[in-house]
Amino acid sequence: MSTSEKPDTLALTYGALLARLWLAARAIQTGVEKFATTTEVERLALVDGKPNDYGLMETATVKTYALDAYKGIPDGLSETFADQPMIPGFMLPIYNAVLGPALIILGLTILLGIASRTSLFVLGLLYISLTWGLILMGNAGQSGVAWLGTHMLIIIAALALHRHNRFCILKKW
Structure with a gap:
């Protein structure tokens, strides 16, 4: 320059x-x-993006934020x-x-x-x-x-x- x-x-x-x-x-x-904290929750397993009708469950990890975490x-x-x-x-x-x-x-x-x-x-x-x-x-x-x-x-x-x-x-x- x-x-x-x-x-x-x-x-x-x-x-x-x-x-x-x-x-x-x-x-x-x-x-x-x-x-942040993560917890595991049980939920209906998804089949083709929708909850299944057979009662199949899966464990999912959910992230949350809280002062006590x-x-x-x-x-x-x-x-x-x-x-x-x-x-x-x-x-x-x-x-x-x-x-x-x-x-x-x-x-x-x-x-x-x-x-x-x-x-x-x-x-x-x-x-x-x-x-x-x-x-x-x-x-x-x-x-x-x-x-x-x-x-x-x-x-x-x-x-x-x-x-x-x-x-x-x-x-x-």
């Missing part, structure tokens, strides 16, 4: 908006999934992390309680443009903490580390495009 060419501000605005929307959707849905850290991972000397034991219950709501709140603030830079920075810190836990899991968490690294790059891109970030409620921070 020569010095006389101006950057395509519309494209940069779209880029900032897309990064913000993607990060918000990812954070909100990840937080909401912390309230909340698990910030799944039970299996809680046990794994409890054995880690690098994670203070008193921190796990706090992290378990805060993780889901923090993801939802950060996702909403990023979506609405409320203190976008600060919200993006805090989301980045949260992803670093998740990365820390995955690293402690060893090989089992390595693909998750790569995914979170990709999330960090999108956060960095969103922060770099901040001057083109439009449609914000509170733009100062």
